[in-house]
Amino acid sequence: MAKISRPSGEVMQLPPAATELDAEAIASRLEEGLGDGLIETVINHGQVTARVIPDFWVNAARFVKTDEQLTCTFFSWLSAIHWIEEAFPEGEVQAREDNSEVQSELPTDPTESDSGSGNTSDDVQESDANSTVSEFAPYPSTHVPGTYEQPRGRLFQLVMQVSAPASSVSVLLKTELPETDARISTLTDVFAGANWHERECHEMFGIVFDGHPDLSKLYLPEDFEGHPLLKSFSLGARLVKPWPGNIDVEEIPPEIEARLDAEFATGTSTTATADDGDEGGDSE
Amino acid sequence: MTTLGDLKDSVRAMAHAADARVSVDIQAGEMKLNIGPQHPATHGVLRLVVELDGEMVKSVKPVIGYMHRGYEKLLEVRSYPQATALINRVDWVSGFCNEIPFILGAEALMGIEPPPRATYLRTLLCELQRIASHLVFFSAYPLEVGAMTPMFHAFRERERVLDVLESVTGGRFHPNFNRVGGLFKDIPATFRKECSEAMEAVRKVCQDLEDLILGNEIFLERTVGIGVLPAEVALDYGVSGPNLRASGVAQDIRKISPYLAYDQVSFEVPIGENGDCFDRARMRLLETIESAYIVDQLLDSLPSGPVMAKVPKVIKIPEGEIYSKGENPRGEMGYYIVSRGGNNPYRVKIRSASFSNIACVEYLLLGVFVPDIIAILGSLDFVLGDVDR
Numbered sequence: 232m233a234k235i236s237r238p239s240g241e242v243m244q245l246p247p248a249a250t251e252l253d254a255e256a257i258a259s260r261l262e263e264g265l266g267d268g269l270i271e272t273v274i275n276h277g278q279v280t281a282r283v284i285p286d287f288w289v290n291a292a293r294f295v296k297t298d299e300q301l302t303c304t305f306f307s308w309l310s311a312i313h314w315i316e317e318a319f320p321e322g323e324v325q326a327r328e329d330n331s332e333v334q335s336e337l338p339t340d341p342t343e344s345d346s347g348s349g350n351t352s353d354d355v356q357e358s359d360a361n362s363t364v365s366e367f368a369p370y371p372s373t374h375v376p377g378t379y380e381q382p383r384g385r386l387f388q389l390v391m392q393v394s395a396p397a398s399s400v401s402v403l404l405k406t407e408l409p410e411t412d413a414r415i416s417t418l419t420d421v422f423a424g425a426n427w428h429e430r431e432c433h434e435m436f437g438i439v440f441d442g443h444p445d446l447s448k449l450y451l452p453e454d455f456e457g458h459p460l461l462k463s464f465s466l467g468a469r470l471v472k473p474w475p476g477n478i479d480v481e482e483i484p485p486e487i488e489a490r491l492d493a494e495f496a497t498g499t500s501t502t503a504t505a506d507d508g509d510e511g512g513d514s515e
Numbered sequence: 516m517t518t519l520g521d522l523k524d525s526v527r528a529m530a531h532a533a534d535a536r537v538s539v540d541i542q543a544g545e546m547k548l549n550i551g552p553q554h555p556a557t558h559g560v561l562r563l564v565v566e567l568d569g570e571m572v573k574s575v576k577p578v579i580g581y582m583h584r585g586y587e588k589l590l591e592v593r594s595y596p597q598a599t600a601l602i603n604r605v606d607w608v609s610g611f612c613n614e615i616p617f618i619l620g621a622e623a624l625m626g627i628e629p630p631p632r633a634t635y636l637r638t639l640l641c642e643l644q645r646i647a648s649h650l651v652f653f654s655a656y657p658l659e660v661g662a663m664t665p666m667f668h669a670f671r672e673r674e675r676v677l678d679v680l681e682s683v684t685g686g687r688f689h690p691n692f693n694r695v696g697g698l699f700k701d702i703p704a705t706f707r708k709e710c711s712e713a714m715e716a717v718r719k720v721c722q723d724l725e726d727l728i729l730g731n732e733i734f735l736e737r738t739v740g741i742g743v744l745p746a747e748v749a750l751d752y753g754v755s756g757p758n759l760r761a762s763g764v765a766q767d768i769r770k771i772s773p774y775l776a777y778d779q780v781s782f783e784v785p786i787g788e789n790g791d792c793f794d795r796a797r798m799r800l801l802e803t804i805e806s807a808y809i810v811d812q813l814l815d816s817l818p819s820g821p822v823m824a825k826v827p828k829v830i831k832i833p834e835g836e837i838y839s840k841g842e843n844p845r846g847e848m849g850y851y852i853v854s855r856g857g858n859n860p861y862r863v864k865i866r867s868a869s870f871s872n873i874a875c876v877e878y879l880l881l882g883v884f885v886p887d888i889i890a891i892l893g894s895l896d897f898v899l900g901d902v903d904r
Contacts, residue, residue, distance in 0.1 A: 275835070275836065275837070276835075278837070278838055305750045305753065305766070306753040307753055307840075307866060308866040308871075310864040312862045392838055392849075392866070396750055396764045396766050397764055397771060398771055403838060422751055422753075423748070423752050424752040424753040424871055426874070427870070448580075449579065450583040459588055464588075466589070483828055
C-alpha cells in the first residue's frame with residue numbers, strides 16, 4: 232500500500248470489535264436474549280432473521296445493538312413489505328396467466344379489489360369473481376408466546392437490517408403489523424439513522440411511527456395523496472396502457488432453441504470471443 | 516519614508532482594530548439560507564435549509580426527493596432481466612457495481628452458480644468501475660475546495676478506464692452487462708493490453724493527485740480537522756464505505772463477507788484515523804491504488820471457460836427472500852429481494868449507500884462555518900440518484 236501520511240491530529244476512539252459468530256450462534260443468542268418477545272428465528276441463505284412481536288420491536292433493536300456478543304451498532308436499513316393475496320399487481324396477473332403457475336396458488340379476495348379494478352374498466356379480472364374468500368396468512372407462526380395475537384389477513388411486515396461493524400455478524404429483524412391501523416414505536420431513540428428510513432416507510436406505506444420527531448414526507452410532494460408502495464396503488468403508466476408482459480416470455484423459435492441447447496451442452500458460445508487464443512502473445 | 520516594516524505594522528494594527536470591531540459592534544442576526552436544489556456543490560439536486568447564526572450553522576435540514584424515480588415500485592413490475600437496466604441508474608457513477616448485489620441475490624435464490632470466469636470478470640469490472648467512480652471524486656472535490664488542475668488529470672484517466680469498460684460492455688455509464696447466471700459476453704481480445712495500460716495510467720495519476728492535492732497547503736487548510744465524523748455516530752446513521760472507513764471502522768464487505776472473487780485476491784483496506792474531510796479523500800485515493808492492484812491480479816489469474824451458466828430461458832425465481840449486499844464505491848449497496856415465484860419480484864428494497872451517508876449531515880454540519888458546508892458535503896461523495904432512487 233502506498234504511504235500517504237496525514238498531518239497531525241487526534242486518533243479517535245474505536246468501538247469494540249465484534250466477536251465472529253456463525254449463523255447458528257447468532258440465532259441462539261437472539262433466542263436467549265429476546266425471550267418472550269421472539270416469535271421465531273429463521274436462517275435463510277446464511278442470514279439470520281428474527282421475528283419479534285410489535286410491542287417488543289424497540290427492545291429487540293436495543294438488544295441487538297447493545298448486546299456484547301452481537302454488537303450490531305451499524306444500522307443498515309429499515310423498510311416494509313405489504314403482503315396481499317395476489318403475488319402480482321393487478322394488470323400483471325392477466326398477462327401472465329399462461330406462463331405462471333404460481334399466481335393462482337394464493338386465493339384472491341373479491342372484496343379488496345376496489346382500488347385497482349374499479350379504475351381499470353377495460354381490465355376485467357375474471358379470476359377474481361370466481362375465487363373464494365379465505366383466511367390469508369402469509370406468515371403463520373408456529374409458537375406465539377403469551378397473549379400476542381398475530382394479525383391475520385393482509386399485513387405489513389416491517390424489516391430492519393443491522394450488522395456489527397467490521398464483522399460478518401448481521402441480523403434481520405421483522406415484525407408484523409395489521410393493514411388497518413399500522414402503528415409502531417419509533418426506533419429513532421435507538422438508531423439515529425432510523426429517522427429517514429421511517430419517514431420513507433411512512434410515506435410509502437402509511438405506517439405510523441409513534442414518537443418520531445418529524446414524519447413529514449421525504450421524497451414526495453407535501454400534497455401527494457396515497458402511499459405508492461402499497462400493492463393497491465397502481466402504477467399510473469399501467470392504468471393508461473397495461474403492460475403486455477409477455478414480451479420476455481415469448482416462445483423461442485425451435486431452431487434457435489436447438490442451437491442454444493447444443494451450445495449449453497458443449498459449454499461453448501458463439502457470441503463469446505474467448506481470449507484464450509491470444510494468451511501466449513499477451514504474456515510476453 | 517514609510518518602510519515595508521511600518522506598512523506591515525500598520526496593516527496589523529488595522530486588522531486588530533477590525534477584529535475588535537467585529538467582536539464588539541456587529542450584531543450578527545439569525546438567518547435562513549437556502550442552498551440548492553440547483554447548486555454546483557450539491558452534485559445534483561440536494562437542497563439544504565440552513566439556519567445561520569452569523570457565519571455559524573445552527574441547524575440544517577436536508578431536503579431530498581427531487582430525483583425520486585420510484586424504482587422500488589417500478590421493479591415490482593419488471594422481470595429480473597429487465598431490472599438491471601433500472602438498477603444501473605440508481606447510482607449512475609458506478610452502474611456496474613449496482614448490478615452485482617441484485618444479480619447475486621437472484622442467482623442465490625435460483626440456486627445458480629455462475630462460471631468462475633464470469634465471477635472473475637465481474638470482480639474485475641467492479642474494480643474498474645470503482646476506480647472510475649473515485650476519479651470522479653478527485654475531479655469534483657478539489658474543484659469544490661478551490662483547485663481546478665486535479666480535475667483535468669483525474670478526468671483524463673477516468674475516460675481511459677471508461678473506454679476499457681465500454682470495450683467490454685458497450686456502455687460507458689450503464690453497462691447493463693450482467694445476466695442471471697453470468698455475463699452477456701466475453702471480453703474482447705484487446706482487453707488485457709488496454710486494461711493493464713489503463714492501470715499503469717491510473718497508478719500514475721494517483722501519484723499526481725497525491726502530489727497535487729494531499730500535500731497542498733490550501734487543501735489541508737480546507738479539509739484537515741473539518742467535518743469530523745466519530746465512528747459511533749457514523750455507525751448509528753448507517754454511514755458506510757470510505758466515509759465509514761475514514762472514521763476508523765474496518766468495514767469493507769469485500770473483506771468481511773467476501774462475495775465474487777474477492778477472497779481470491781489480496782488487497783488492503785485503508786483505514787482512516789480522524790474521520791475528517793481529509794481522511795475521507797485520502798481513503799479514496801488509497802482505495803483507487805488498491806483497486807488497480809486487484810485488477811492486475813485478476814488479469815493474471817483469469818480462468819478460461821464460458822461466461823454464462825446454463826439458465827432457464829425464462830428467469831423465474833422460486834419463493835424466497837434474501838438480502839444481498841456488496842461494496843459499492845460509495846458504501847454498502849444492497850437489495851432485499853422478496854419473491855413469490857414468477858417473473859418479477861414481489862418487493863425489492865434498495866439499500867443505497869448515499870441515502871445513509873447524506874442523512875448524517877444533520878450531525879456533521881452543526882456548528883461549522885458556511886464555507887465548510889461545501890467542503891463537508893463534497894467529502895461525503897454522494898450521488899443524488901443513489902439518495903433518492
